[in-house]
Amino acid sequence: xxxxxxxxxxxxxxxxxxxxxxxxxxxxxxxxxxxxxxxxxxxxxxxxxxxxxxxxxxxxxxxxxxxxxxxxxxxxxxxxxxxxxxxxxxxxxxxxxxxxxxxxxxxxxxxxxxxxxxxxxxxxxxxxxxxxxxxxxxxxxxxxxxxxxxxxxxxxxxxxxxxxxxxxxxxxxxxxxxxxxxxxxxxxxxxxxxxxxxxxxxxxxxxxxxxxxxxxxxxxxxxxxxxxxxxxxxxxxxxxxxxxxxxxxxxxxxxxxxxxxxxxxxxxxxxxxxxxxxxxxxxxxxxxxxxxxxxxxxxxxxxxxxxxxxxxxxxxxxxxxxxxxxxxxxxxxxxxxxxxxxxxxxxxxxxxxxxxxxxxxxxxxxxxxxxx
Amino acid sequence: xxxxxxxxxxxxxxxxxxxxxxxxxxxxxxxxxxxxxxxxxxxxxxxxxxxxxxxxxxxxxxxxxxxxxxxxxxxxxxxxxxxxxxxxxxxxxxxxxxxxxxxxxxxxxxxxxxxxxxxxxxxxxxxxxxxxxxxxxxxxxxxxxxxxxxxxxxxxxxxxxxxxxxxxxxxxxxxxxxxxxxxxxxxxxxxxxxxxxxxxxxxxxxxxxxxxxxxxxxxxxxxxxxxxxxxxxxxxxxxxxxxxxxxxxxxxxxxxxxxxxxxxxxxxxxxxxxxxxxxxxxxxxxxxxxxxxxxxxxxxxxxxxxxxxxxxxxxxxxxxxxxxxxxxxxxxxxxxxxxxxxxxxxxxxxxxxx
Numbered sequence: 217x218x219x220x221x222x223x224x225x226x227x228x229x230x231x232x233x234x235x236x237x238x239x240x241x242x243x244x245x246x247x248x249x250x251x252x253x254x255x256x257x258x259x260x261x262x263x264x265x266x267x268x269x270x271x272x273x274x275x276x277x278x279x280x281x282x283x284x285x286x287x288x289x290x291x292x293x294x295x296x297x298x299x300x301x302x303x304x305x306x307x308x309x310x311x312x313x314x315x316x317x318x319x320x321x322x323x324x325x326x327x328x329x330x331x332x333x334x335x336x337x338x339x340x341x342x343x344x345x346x347x348x349x350x351x352x353x354x355x356x357x358x359x360x361x362x363x364x365x366x367x368x369x370x371x372x373x374x375x376x377x378x379x380x381x382x383x384x385x386x387x388x389x390x391x392x393x394x395x396x397x398x399x400x401x402x403x404x405x406x407x408x409x410x411x412x413x414x415x416x417x418x419x420x421x422x423x424x425x426x427x428x429x430x431x432x433x434x435x436x437x438x439x440x441x442x443x444x445x446x447x448x449x450x451x452x453x454x455x456x457x458x459x460x461x462x463x464x465x466x467x468x469x470x471x472x473x474x475x476x477x478x479x480x481x482x483x484x485x486x487x488x489x490x491x492x493x494x495x496x497x498x499x500x501x502x503x504x505x506x507x508x509x510x511x512x513x514x515x516x517x518x519x520x521x522x523x524x525x526x527x528x529x530x531x532x533x534x535x536x537x538x539x540x541x542x543x544x545x546x547x548x549x550x551x552x553x554x555x556x557x558x559x560x561x562x563x564x565x566x567x568x569x570x571x572x573x574x575x576x577x578x579x580x581x582x583x584x585x586x587x588x
Numbered sequence: 589x590x591x592x593x594x595x596x597x598x599x600x601x602x603x604x605x606x607x608x609x610x611x612x613x614x615x616x617x618x619x620x621x622x623x624x625x626x627x628x629x630x631x632x633x634x635x636x637x638x639x640x641x642x643x644x645x646x647x648x649x650x651x652x653x654x655x656x657x658x659x660x661x662x663x664x665x666x667x668x669x670x671x672x673x674x675x676x677x678x679x680x681x682x683x684x685x686x687x688x689x690x691x692x693x694x695x696x697x698x699x700x701x702x703x704x705x706x707x708x709x710x711x712x713x714x715x716x717x718x719x720x721x722x723x724x725x726x727x728x729x730x731x732x733x734x735x736x737x738x739x740x741x742x743x744x745x746x747x748x749x750x751x752x753x754x755x756x757x758x759x760x761x762x763x764x765x766x767x768x769x770x771x772x773x774x775x776x777x778x779x780x781x782x783x784x785x786x787x788x789x790x791x792x793x794x795x796x797x798x799x800x801x802x803x804x805x806x807x808x809x810x811x812x813x814x815x816x817x818x819x820x821x822x823x824x825x826x827x828x829x830x831x832x833x834x835x836x837x838x839x840x841x842x843x844x845x846x847x848x849x850x851x852x853x854x855x856x857x858x859x860x861x862x863x864x865x866x867x868x869x870x871x872x873x874x875x876x877x878x879x880x881x882x883x884x885x886x887x888x889x890x891x892x893x894x895x896x897x898x899x900x901x902x903x904x905x906x907x908x909x910x911x912x913x914x915x916x917x918x919x920x921x922x923x924x925x926x927x928x929x930x931x932x933x934x935x936x937x938x939x940x941x942x
Contacts, residue, residue, distance in 0.1 A: 256762055258764075418912045422867060431907065451764075459788060480863060
C-alpha cells in the first residue's frame, strides 16, 4: 500500500514537472507582449479602457500578419492599482518571457515595477503614468506616451494664476505617487508665479467624506481648489464642495477624466477644469479607432487611445528594429517619429514625449469639452 | 493681458504645518496660546489668538461620530451577547447602502414620483434586506461555531466579510455608484447660514436620526421584556435558557437589530458622501469598531460616546494639523485610553476574549 502511494506520487510529480517545462519553453512562432494595468479595484473603469485600446491595436497587427513574421501573443495581468500587486505582476510577466510590457497605468504601480523590467532587460512603455519620477529613474528602456505631471501641473497652475488671476488656492491630493506628485508640481509653479497656497493636505484614497477639509478650505479663503487624485474621489469632493456653498473653480488632473465622474457630478456641474491630452474625438485620424472601439466595447475611456497608441508605437518600433531586443527597440524609439492617433510622437533621451500635448478641459452638459 | 497682482506674502512656507516649530510654539512659549496653525502666519507682530474650530468642523465631526456610533452598536451588541467580534458587520452596512440605491431606482420608476416618501420606503427595504443578511450570517457562519474555540467564529467573520465585499465588487459594481441626486438634493438644501457657514438639513437629519435610534435601542434594552431577555442571555446563556428564554431567537434578534441599524447608517452615509462603494463598509466599519472598543465593547452608551469622540477628534485634527494626521491621532487616543483603561471608557468587562 505504502509503495503504491509512493509510486502514484512519483508519477504525479513527474507529470507536473513535465508540464512545467512544457510551459516555460518559449514558442518561436509567437511574440509575447505583456500588458500590465488595472482592470479591477477603484480605478478599474479608467484602466480597463486603456487595456482594451491596446488589445485592439494588437489585433490589428495580427490581422495584418503580425510583427517580424510572428503573431503577437498578449499576456494581460491586473495589478488592481496596488503597488505591491504591481511588483508581483511584473515578476510574473518577466518569468513568462514577454518581450516588452505595455503598462502599468498608475504611477504608483509603474515606479516600483520598472526596476524589475529594467533588470530583466525588458522594454516598458506606459500609456498612463504621469509622475515625473517614472522616467527620472534613468532606465534606458522605459518610455511614456503621455505628458508629465510637471508639464500638466504647469498648465493648471498658470491657468489659475494668469487666466483666472487668482492669488490664493487650496491644494488637496490623495497621497499616491500620481496625486501628490501632480499637487506638488502645481504648488511649485503657483508659488513661483507669485501666488499663495493656503491649504496643502493629503486624504487617504478610500475616504469619501471631505466635509472637514472643505471647512478648512472655506475658512482659509482659497479662491480655487486643486485636486490631485482619481475620479472615484473627484465626484464626491466636487459635490460636497458645492453643497458647502463654495462656487470656486474645481481644477484637477488627468485622473479625473472618466465617465464615472460625469455621472457623479450631474448635469448642472460647472466651473470644473481638467488638464488632459488633446481632443481626439474630432481628429480625423482617430475616427477608425473610435468606430472600432465602440463596436467592441461601447464608449471608449479617456486612456483607450493612449493604450492603442502605445501598442502601435511599440510594435512599429520592434518591426523597424528587426528584433525584439530591448536596447535595439529603445534606440529606434528615440530616433524615429511615429504617426499616432494623437499626432506625430517622438521620445527624448529620458523616454518622455518630446512635446507634451496637454490642454485644458472643462465639463459642460455632462460632457468633457476643451475649455474655451 | 496684464499680469495679476502679486500676493502680499508670496509664499506658503510659513503657512505650512511644521510639527516641530508648532510644538515648540505651544510648549516653549507659554505667553502665546494655542491657535490654528494652518491659516495664520507665525509672526511676532501678530497677536496670538485662540482660534476655536469653526462650527462646520464641529457639526461635521458630530455627524461622522453619530454614524460611527450607530454602526458600533451592532459590534457592541453582538460582543455583549456572544463575546465575539462580528467583522462582517461593516459589510451589512455596505449592503444597506446598495439596497437603498437600487430600491430608490426601482421606486422612482414604479411610482413615478421622487418624494421623500420613496426615500423612507427605500430605507425600510434596506433595513429588511440587511436584517435578512445579518440573520443569515448568524445562521450560516456563527451558530454552529458558538461552542468552538473563540478564534473559529472570528475567522469565520473575517472570511464572511471578504466574501461579501468581493461578491458586491464582482456582481454589482466595481466603481462607486452614485446616490440618486433627486433625493439627496432635497435634503442637501441649506437650512440656515451662520457666520458664512452653510448648514444642511441632511446633517441635522443624520444627527437626529442617529440619536433617536440610539435612544430607542437603549430604551428597548432596558425597559422591555425582550430587552431584559437580551441582557439575561448576555449574562449567562445557560441560565437564561433554564428560565425559559429562547436563547437562539434572542441571539438572532440581536443580529437583526444591529443589522437594521447599520442599514439606516448605510443609507445616510451614501446620501452624505453622495456615492456608495463596495469597500465603504470596510472603511466605516473599521472606525466604528474602533469606536466600540474605545467606549468599552459590550456597552451601548459606550459605543455612542466612542463614536462621537472619534468623529470629533478626526475633524478637529483635520482642522489644526491637516487630514494627513487624522488616523494617527485617532489611533493614538485609542492606544492611550486602552493603556489607562483596558476595558474602554465605559466598559464593564475586560475585553479579553479576542
